[in-house]
Amino acid sequence: MNRQYIKKLSYIFSKPLPFKVLRYFSDENFIFPFYHLVSDTVPLHIKHLYPVVSRQRFLSDLDFLLKHFNPATIDDVLNYVRNGKKSEKPLFFLSFDDGMRECYDIIYPILKQKGIQAAFFINPAFVDNKELFFKHKVSLIVEKLKNTNAHHIFSEISGILNAPNAHPERLTERIRQLGYANQAEINKIGVICACDFNGYLKKQQPFMTLEQIKELNDLGFHIGSHSFDHPEFRKLDEGQMRLQVAKSMAYLTKNINPGVVTFAFPFTDFEVPASFFNYLHKEAGIDITFGTAGIKKDPEIKHIQRIPMEEAGMKSAERVIRSEYAYFWMKLLFRKNTITRR
Numbered sequence: 112m113n114r115q116y117i118k119k120l121s122y123i124f125s126k127p128l129p130f131k132v133l134r135y136f137s138d139e140n141f142i143f144p145f146y147h148l149v150s151d152t153v154p155l156h157i158k159h160l161y162p163v164v165s166r167q168r169f170l171s172d173l174d175f176l177l178k179h180f181n182p183a184t185i186d187d188v189l190n191y192v193r194n195g196k197k198s199e200k201p202l203f204f205l206s207f208d209d210g211m212r213e214c215y216d217i218i219y220p221i222l223k224q225k226g227i228q229a230a231f232f233i234n235p236a237f238v239d240n241k242e243l244f245f246k247h248k249v250s251l252i253v254e255k256l257k258n259t260n261a262h263h264i265f266s267e268i269s270g271i272l273n274a275p276n277a278h279p280e281r282l283t284e285r286i287r288q289l290g291y292a293n294q295a296e297i298n299k300i301g302v303i304c305a306c307d308f309n310g311y312l313k314k315q316q317p318f319m320t321l322e323q324i325k326e327l328n329d330l331g332f333h334i335g336s337h338s339f340d341h342p343e344f345r346k347l348d349e350g351q352m353r354l355q356v357a358k359s360m361a362y363l364t365k366n367i368n369p370g371v372v373t374f375a376f377p378f379t380d381f382e383v384p385a386s387f388f389n390y391l392h393k394e395a396g397i398d399i400t401f402g403t404a405g406i407k408k409d410p411e412i413k414h415i416q417r418i419p420m421e422e423a424g425m426k427s428a429e430r431v432i433r434s435e436y437a438y439f440w441m442k443l444l445f446r447k448n449t450i451t452r453r
C-alpha cells in the first residue's frame with residue numbers, strides 16, 4: 112500500500128470524528144502549512160509540477176485555519192522550538208517557498224488584511240528573475256511536448272537522454288524526472304523544443320524582486336533561505352550542502368538581515384544526515400529549519416516539518432489537514448510517526 116492510499120484511507124476513517132477531537136488526540140497543536148503560490152490562472156512553468164491553489168480556495172483555507180487555530184508569528188515559532196516543540200494553544204504558521212511573484216501580487220495583501228504573519232523562503236539565484244528554476248523549465252518543456260508530434264524532436268531528445276527508440280510518453284516521463292545535476296540536458300532539450308527560457312523569464316517575471324522582498328520584510332513578514340538555487344539536498348555531499356546554505360545566508364544577511372535565521376530545505380530533507388542538522392543548528396547559526404514531511408515527530412529539536420498544501424486531489428485545507436492528522440494517528444499505531452536519521 113502506498114503512502115497516498117493509506118492517507119486517503121485514514122481520511123475516510125476519520126470523517127465521522129469532529130476536527131477538534133482529531134487535533135486534540137494527535138497532541139500536535141502547532142501546524143505549519145506551506146504553499147508556493149496562489150493564482151486564478153495556471154502559469155505554464157508550474158502547470159506540470161503541482162496543482163495551483165485559486166484565490167477562492169486560499170481564502171476558504173484561511174477561514175478554516177482561523178476557525179481552528181490562532182495565527183502565529185515567527186517569534187512564536189522560535190518559542191515553540193525553545194520549549195521542546197510543545198504548544199498549549201492551537202497555532203498555525205504559514206510559509207511560501209521559491210519566492211514566486213504571486214507572493215507579492217496576491218498572497219501578502221490577503222494575509223495583511225487578515226492580520227496573518229507568514230514566512231517567505233527565497234532562492235537568491237531566482238530573485239529579480241535572474242534565472243529560471245530547473246523544475247520550471249521542465250514544466251515548460253512538458254507543455255511544449257504535449258502540443259507537438261514532430262518526430263524529429265522526440266528523436267533528438269532520445270539522443271540526449273540516451274534512450275534510443277523510447278516512446279514519446281516514456282521520454283516525457285524521463286524529462287519530468289531530470290534533476291539539478293541534469294541542467295545541461297534540460298537546457299539542450301529546451302533548445303530542441305524551442306523553449307525560450309530567457310524570453311519567458313523576462314516576459315512572465317515568475318519571481319519577486321529584491322525590492323518586493325524587502326517591502327515584505329518591512330511589513331513584518333519573515334524572510335528565510337530556501338537554499339541558493341534549489342538542488343535536491345539528498346544528492347549533494349556535505350560540502351555542497353554547506354555552500355548552498357552559506358551563499359543563500361550571505362545574500363539574506365546582506366540584503367535583509369533577519370532577526371530570526373531560518374532555512375527551509377528545497378524539495379525535502381529526506382536522507383539528509385543528522386550531522387548536517389548539527390552543522391546548521393550549531394555551527395551555521397540557523398535558529399530554525401523546516402522540512403516538508405507533513406505532521407510528523409522529528410527528533411531534531413530545531414527542525415519543524417511542514418504540511419504541503421498543494422497535493423493533487425486535495426481540494427481544501429480541511430481535507431489536507433484532516434488527512435494529515437488521521438495519517439499521523441495511523442502512523443502512531445504502527446510506530447512510524449517519528450523520523451529517524453543516520
Ligand SMILES: [Zn+2]
Nearest residue numbers: 208209377378
Ligand atoms: Zn521549493
